Amino acid sequence: MNWHAPQLRSSPRKRGPRAAERGPWIPASAGMNGIARRAFMSLIAGAATTAWPLTARAQQGGMPTIGLLWPADAPPVFPRMESFRQGLRASTFVEGQNVAIELRYAQRGPQQLPELAAELVRSKVDVIFAGGDLAAGVAQQATSTIPIVTITDDIIGAGLIASLSRPGGNVTGVTILAPELSAKRLEILRDIIPGLSRVTALHDPTSGTSQATMAESAARSLNLKLQVLDVKHREDVAPALRAARDSQAQALNVFFSPLLSSLHREIIALAAEYRVPAIYQWREHAEAGGLVSYGPNLAAMWRQSAIITAKVLKGAKPADVPVEQPTKFELVVNERTAKGLGLVIPPAVLLRADEVVE
Structure with a gap:
C-alpha cells in the first residue's frame, strides 16, 4: 500500500528516516453539501460587503488587516498561528509591524460564525482567512468582494470554487482532500489491528457529507462495518466515545x-479510557497520545496558507490564484500508546512510518 508522497507541490520534499513509498495522487471528490443560506442570511444582511483595498488603507497610514475566522470554541492551538505567522514573515509581513491579525472564533458554537463574519466585513479587513469548509462558506456568504483564503477539507465538494487551477471567485487557499484521507485511514487501521471488522468514525456534520460517503464506500470494499457518529459540540465527545x-x-x-x-485531547483521553485504538489526521495528535495519525503536515498547511494570504495582500486576485493541495502525507505511530492497548504494530507499518513515538 502506497502511503507517502511529497508535501506541497510548491515546497521542497523532505523525507523522514522511516519514510514510506511515494503514492499516486487521488483527485479531490465532489458532492459535499453546500452551506445553507437561510440560517444566517438575516444576520449578515446589514453587513457592508465592500472590500477595503490595501492601497487605500496604506494611503491612510494604517496597516493591512487579516481577519481570521475560526469555527471552534477556542483559539487555534499550536502549531497553527505560529506557522501562519512564519508564512507571513517569509513573505515580508510581520504582525504588529506591517500587518494586523483580527481573530474571531466561535465561542458559542458554529452558529455564531455568521455574526463573526459580519463583524469582519464591517471592520473592512483586507482579507479573511477562514479555517475549514464551514467558516469559508459563511465568509463567502458574508462578502463577495473581500478576498478569502482558506484551508478546507474538500474545497470543490463544498461548492466554494469553480476549479482548483482557476478558482474564479473571491476564494482560494489550500485543500487537504480529507474525504480521500478518511477512507485511506481505514486501510491503515486494518493493517494495524488483527481481525478488524467494526470501526466507529467521529464526524462533524458542519463539514458536509463527503468524508462519511467516501469512508463508507471504502469500508464496504474492505469488508468493514462502519458506524458514523456526529459530534457537533464539545459535550458530544463523551457520549460518542461511550457509544x-x-x-x-x-x-x-x-x-x-x-x-x-x-x-483532540478529550478524544485521546476517552479513547485511552475505553481502550479504543484511534487514528487521527495530524501528527500532533499521535504525538499527544493518539495511536496513529496519517495526513499532511499541519504546520506546512498553515504556512502555505499564510504565503497565499500574503500574495493576496500584495494584490493577487483569488480568482487567479490556484488552490494548492498536499502531495506528502505523514504516518506517525505511537508505540507507547500501542503497548498500553496491548497492540503490536506490524513491522511493515513501522517501516513505512515517518515517526515512531517510543
Whole structure:
C-alpha cells in the first residue's frame, strides 16, 4: 500500500528516516453539501460587503488587516498561528509591524460564525482567512468582494470554487482532500489491528457529507462495518466515545474538521479510557497520545496558507490564484500508546512510518 508522497507541490520534499513509498495522487471528490443560506442570511444582511483595498488603507497610514475566522470554541492551538505567522514573515509581513491579525472564533458554537463574519466585513479587513469548509462558506456568504483564503477539507465538494487551477471567485487557499484521507485511514487501521471488522468514525456534520460517503464506500470494499457518529459540540465527545465502546467498535477513525481537531485531547483521553485504538489526521495528535495519525503536515498547511494570504495582500486576485493541495502525507505511530492497548504494530507499518513515538 502506497502511503507517502511529497508535501506541497510548491515546497521542497523532505523525507523522514522511516519514510514510506511515494503514492499516486487521488483527485479531490465532489458532492459535499453546500452551506445553507437561510440560517444566517438575516444576520449578515446589514453587513457592508465592500472590500477595503490595501492601497487605500496604506494611503491612510494604517496597516493591512487579516481577519481570521475560526469555527471552534477556542483559539487555534499550536502549531497553527505560529506557522501562519512564519508564512507571513517569509513573505515580508510581520504582525504588529506591517500587518494586523483580527481573530474571531466561535465561542458559542458554529452558529455564531455568521455574526463573526459580519463583524469582519464591517471592520473592512483586507482579507479573511477562514479555517475549514464551514467558516469559508459563511465568509463567502458574508462578502463577495473581500478576498478569502482558506484551508478546507474538500474545497470543490463544498461548492466554494469553480476549479482548483482557476478558482474564479473571491476564494482560494489550500485543500487537504480529507474525504480521500478518511477512507485511506481505514486501510491503515486494518493493517494495524488483527481481525478488524467494526470501526466507529467521529464526524462533524458542519463539514458536509463527503468524508462519511467516501469512508463508507471504502469500508464496504474492505469488508468493514462502519458506524458514523456526529459530534457537533464539545459535550458530544463523551457520549460518542461511550457509544463506540458499547457498540464494541474495535477502532476509531476521527474525521477531519477544525472542531474535532480542537477536541483532540478529550478524544485521546476517552479513547485511552475505553481502550479504543484511534487514528487521527495530524501528527500532533499521535504525538499527544493518539495511536496513529496519517495526513499532511499541519504546520506546512498553515504556512502555505499564510504565503497565499500574503500574495493576496500584495494584490493577487483569488480568482487567479490556484488552490494548492498536499502531495506528502505523514504516518506517525505511537508505540507507547500501542503497548498500553496491548497492540503490536506490524513491522511493515513501522517501516513505512515517518515517526515512531517510543
